[in-house]
Amino acid sequence: MNKYPPECPFCGRYVVRPETTKTEFGEILSGRCNCGAVYVCDPTGHNAGEAYMEALALARGNWEIELMGEDIDYQTKDMDYDLKTHMKIYSAGVSEMKRKLIFVKHGSQNTKDSNRLSADSSQENLLPVTRYSSSSLKRHLKERIKDALISQSYTEIADMARNDKGVIRHLISLAYEKDEVSAWRAIEAMGVVAGELSKEKMDVVRDTIRRLLWSMGEESGGIGWSAAEMLGEIIRSNPDEFADIIPIVWSFKEEEMFRPGVVWAMGRIASVRPDLVRFILKDMQHMITDKNPAVRGYAAWTIGILNENSFIEDINKLTSDKSLIHFYQNGDLAQKTVAEIAIDSVKSMIYKQNK
Template sequence: MEGRVILRDYVKKPVCPFCGLDIDRPAEPAAGTVEMPVGECRCGAVYAYDATGHNLGAAFLNALVFACRLDWERAWDMLPGEDYGEEIVHNYDRQYHLIIPGAFFEGRKIGGALYFIKLKGEGGRSPRSREATGCHTDYLGKNNPSPVVREKKRISKGELETLVRDYQVESLLEAARHDRKILWGLGRLLCAGDESLRLRAAEMIGAASAVIAREDPGRVAEFLKSLINSLADTGSSGRGTPDAIGAIISHSTENYAGYLPYLIRLLKDEAMRSGALRALERVAAIRPDLLRPWSGHFVQCLAAADPETRGLAAMITGRLGAVEAENPLEQLLEDRSAFGVYKDGRVCPQTVGQVARAALERIRAGRGGQ
């Protein structure tokens, strides 16, 4: 009996963080809807279940899309804080439908998480009746309410893609002054199959974020966090995501330099390394001092098998004036392997040897040619 008292005090029933009501166990979604188990509270909040607690980016997207009645376009247009609230409940055990504060229960490690989303205003999920339980697809029918009408005319998806594809930076920045959701629209293009389009979108995200951050740095921070969260699940992250993170930081280092360690961590991921190096090269061009504590990481990349990794690492070490990179750079002077360097909307071919030579010259000029 005593053991049961201790157990009752130790574990907790999961409740909605928005209203405090008990919630049901997340249910498997219907085919063709979302990917993770989901549920909904009587107050209208919805939640997605992440079994490991390490795929919160995917859980966020599943919950948001489920809240938006599977309307992906509308979900991408949503802004945190303005259109929805979000909360995360950690240490959730789906087997017993309990919160385990100590993260261990009956010899098992409990790492699950529930990602909650609650839309503001109309147009989302209606609060369900008290008799309804579990995951209900009746809210996903065809008779959905019309989306909330905004007073200000926003740039359309097609217009936005045209501005990026045609590299109309000034026109895009003018649009960003009137439409602060433009970052989320640009974010969709980070998944484009066209590399030039992805890189232009990333560059324009950085430029637009600088405009928006002058009046609302918190909104840019929320977008930046959403990009970082998406990297936790490669299935929901666009290939241009690291480039966009670097562009935001480089345009507003005074606000967002604290996010640099996230890019540094990506250097250990072979699939993300080149994107992370491109992003970090942007930062190095503006504030090399911010990256000098990690110069050893870039020197190691000079010996990588991938030409793009070697070339980008050479560019960064040159900008940092990293004298410890001189010998490795000298070994690359005859390296004729080609890779693409993005600048001003275009990807131009360079050889590793060319950028290594330029880096050496920069380093030696920085120390007086010694």
């Protein structure tokens, strides 16, 4: 493993060690480069999604991430980083690859902006500290959400969201690590929240949809790692209202990083409104032969839900595929082989055919 002094990925200057920064949501490890880029450290590798959202908030100057306009151009970069030695890591082992230093910069930021930002280098003044006066807010909102995810109390999270749009931002950040069950429950909770808010605050839900779609686009730097899955849950919560979003989500199948989530989202929508996603069948031949085992597994599962018997022979070819993938179902995250999913899919279609 090689280590070198960390440099800003935007301007090449060496950056100083991130320091404790006070914000309205607690303390984070952050810094600013002279070029105007801000950076946040995730020293454990377990909160990278949250660190990205914090870096975006620092770049913006407030924490209303879901209100950022689609015309705002942000660039994001990250590096593997060791906080203890303040070194950039190359050729890190698996256990260290997730330790990140995450950078965000306004894509349109000019020299004048950079000079103004670098002149104000006081870490304590980056964002205001909120002094909570109500005893009901003593516990950090994020911790309350985490507790509710553990118990799968999604209606409780929806109740929080009625009074605080910050809940949506936290759910997005908590959905980053998709090898953890809590991330998938955050994804699932987003659907419940959207379903409840769409009854009285449709504008908030539509803004969230726009924000998630933006996060998947090139102008965002492709930071929407779980956006496709969350969009699937939002659509699933109110398919008649959000049917117009389905083709847009499906169009992201062309992006390799989003393809597994897009196919999974289609399966979730199909479980409540198969008629709205049957148009994807013309593309599913490519999905079940994709090089990514997650795409193959989710495709087999989705076809089984759609009960498309013309694919039985093709899915049968996957019943010897021993590739392991994460598979979230009924509140639990398990590792399943593509073969196991394919076998269940074929059995389901044959059962429905003979019923």
